[in-house]
Amino acid sequence: xxxxxxxxxxxxxxxxxxxxxxxxxxxxxxxxxxxxxxxxxxxxxxxxxxxxxxxxxxxxxxxxxxxxxxxxxxxxxxxxxxxxxxxxxxxxxxxxxxxxxxxxxxxxxxxxxxxxxxxxxxxxxxxxxxxxxxxxxxxxxxxxxxxxxxxxxxxxxxxxxxxxxxxxxxxxxxxxxxxxxxxxxxxxxxxxxxxxxxxxxxxxxxxxxxxxxxxxxxxxxxxxxxxxxxxxxxxxxxxxxxxxxxxxx
Amino acid sequence: xxxxxxxxxxxxxxxxxxxxxxxxxxxxxxxxxxxxxxxxxxxxxxxxxxxxxxxxxxxxxxxxxxxxxxxxxxxxxxxxxxxxxxxxxxxxxxxxxxxxxxxxxxxxxxxxxxxxxxxxxxxxxxxxxxxxxxxxxxxxxxxxxxxxxxxxxxxxxxxxxxxxxxxxxxxxxxxxxxxxxxxxxxxxxxxxxxxxxxxxxxxxxxxxxxxxxxxxxxxxxxxxxxxxxxxxxxxxxxxxxxxxxxxxxxxxxxxxxxxx
Numbered sequence: 001x002x003x004x005x006x007x008x009x010x011x012x013x014x015x016x017x018x019x020x021x022x023x024x025x026x027x028x029x030x031x032x033x034x035x036x037x038x039x040x041x042x043x044x045x046x047x048x049x050x051x052x053x054x055x056x057x058x059x060x061x062x063x064x065x066x067x068x069x070x071x072x073x074x075x076x077x078x079x080x081x082x083x084x085x086x087x088x089x090x091x092x093x094x095x096x097x098x099x100x101x102x103x104x105x106x107x108x109x110x111x112x113x114x115x116x117x118x119x120x121x122x123x124x125x126x127x128x129x130x131x132x133x134x135x136x137x138x139x140x141x142x143x144x145x146x147x148x149x150x151x152x153x154x155x156x157x158x159x160x161x162x163x164x165x166x167x168x169x170x171x172x173x174x175x176x177x178x179x180x181x182x183x184x185x186x187x188x189x190x191x192x193x194x195x196x197x198x199x200x201x202x203x204x205x206x207x208x209x210x211x212x213x214x215x216x217x218x219x220x221x222x223x224x225x226x227x228x229x230x231x232x233x234x235x236x237x238x239x240x241x242x243x244x245x246x247x248x249x
Numbered sequence: 250x251x252x253x254x255x256x257x258x259x260x261x262x263x264x265x266x267x268x269x270x271x272x273x274x275x276x277x278x279x280x281x282x283x284x285x286x287x288x289x290x291x292x293x294x295x296x297x298x299x300x301x302x303x304x305x306x307x308x309x310x311x312x313x314x315x316x317x318x319x320x321x322x323x324x325x326x327x328x329x330x331x332x333x334x335x336x337x338x339x340x341x342x343x344x345x346x347x348x349x350x351x352x353x354x355x356x357x358x359x360x361x362x363x364x365x366x367x368x369x370x371x372x373x374x375x376x377x378x379x380x381x382x383x384x385x386x387x388x389x390x391x392x393x394x395x396x397x398x399x400x401x402x403x404x405x406x407x408x409x410x411x412x413x414x415x416x417x418x419x420x421x422x423x424x425x426x427x428x429x430x431x432x433x434x435x436x437x438x439x440x441x442x443x444x445x446x447x448x449x450x451x452x453x454x455x456x457x458x459x460x461x462x463x464x465x466x467x468x469x470x471x472x473x474x475x476x477x478x479x480x481x482x483x484x485x486x487x488x489x490x491x492x493x494x495x496x497x498x499x500x501x502x503x504x505x506x507x508x509x
Binding site: 149151152154155157166170171247 | 344
């Protein structure tokens with residue numbers, strides 16, 4: 001992240017807070033429909049200091065992290081095979097697309113039934129939703145490796161492993177990171193959806209609690225802000241790793 | 250093969266290469282190609298488009314499996330890429346994310362040379378091709394000619410006995426090309442590797458080669474093997490000699506016959 005992006009991010013944040021406030025004032029919405037930003041902010045600080053938010057956030061973060069890791073690693077392997085073998089691609093693409101076309105919202109209850117209300121079902125759901133974009137971008141990246149460079153490697157008697165490590169992965173990396181950027185935001189969605197399908201703890205649970213039994217609408221919005229902040233932070237983390245790993249060319 | 254003979258002798262025996270085609274009979278790219286190159290000799294391959302010049306070169310490099318016949322290097326059959334053979338393609342084929350030095354080091358890296366050895370060798374190779382000041386630069390920042398020099402340095406990295414060049418300077422303008430050909434010959438003067446160079450320029454073929462082998466159109470075969478009556482070291486001025494125009498005329502006559 002360049003330093004010059006920070007002012008523009010802060011500027012965008014300020015503008016959206018002002019708009020939010022304007023909507024509340026002009027529309028005259030009651031706090032239980034749309035609380036003003038300042039009361040959400042107060043509630044956000046409160047929830048983080050009195051220990052309400054942290055355990056939920058930690059749970060969700062763990063689900064996102066594990067789901068993203070499992071889904072990405074599986075997708076890298078499968079995407080590589082898909083990219084290298086058009087036979088395998090023809091064979092299993094229909095299943096991949098069919099699985100992707102089935103809404104994760106519809107699948108979540110089934111997966112919760114199978115994998116229980118604990119961590120596992122959330123990790124599975126997040127991993128599933130991360131899988132598709134990362135696998136497709138890996139496949140595209142591997143296919144984009146220049147045939148001339150592959151022939152060069154062959155003429156230099158590169159081993160299979162050397163071709164993968166020195167040629168295919170570096171060449172496919174920009175495309176793979178395109179998929180990982182999408183994947184990390186989807187992992188957040190997957191974890192929350194998983195929590196809605198049945199969980200005891202997590203930010204998705206907290207949103208429901210705040211809206212339902214607690215009827216604490218500012219807390220609900222504070223939770224949403226936390227979820228969004230986690231999404232942005234993780235996305236930026238992926239971008240930072242990308243900057244380190246993808247060399248200029 | 251006597252012990253005294255210079256290494257890098259190539260024998261191409263009755264070489265035929267077919268490429269499979271979907272829904273059609275296989276394409277016979279070359280058929281019955283037969284020639285030899287002595288160790289340390291420079292031979293130019295010239296011929297019309299589609300005569301299989303590159304296919305012959307790629308067969309020698311072990312990248313194409315012949316359908317018939319074989320290629321011998323110092324008496325032993327070539328059956329795959331060989332470290333004794335260095336290859337420069339028509340395009341530089343540099344890894345765009347690696348610096349010039351690391352691109353040259355790539356050949357050594359794949360062959361398993363340890364880093365300290367690589368670093369020393371790469372410096373020497375870059376100096377040889379005049380790229381010592383561009384070591385840390387990415388290929389995208391280089392001119393086409395400098396990229397091709399880097400590719401040449403990479404091809405020389407494993408100290409090959411044979412250097413195969415596939416129209417290496419065809420993308421360069423005429424003047425740059427002359428200079429590169431001179432540099433190539435100067436390099437050859439020190440290394441004395443066997444060189445087989447594919448070209449579609451008659452003057453380049455004569456300027457570089459001890460012999461010019463003229464190939465006929467598909468399926469490619471040898472139609473003439475012409476000795477170049479020029480002494481070495483060569484200079485650009487020699488291209489104006491009467492012997493050169495006679496050789497050029499002969500090459501052109503064969504090429505015209507082939508084209509007709």
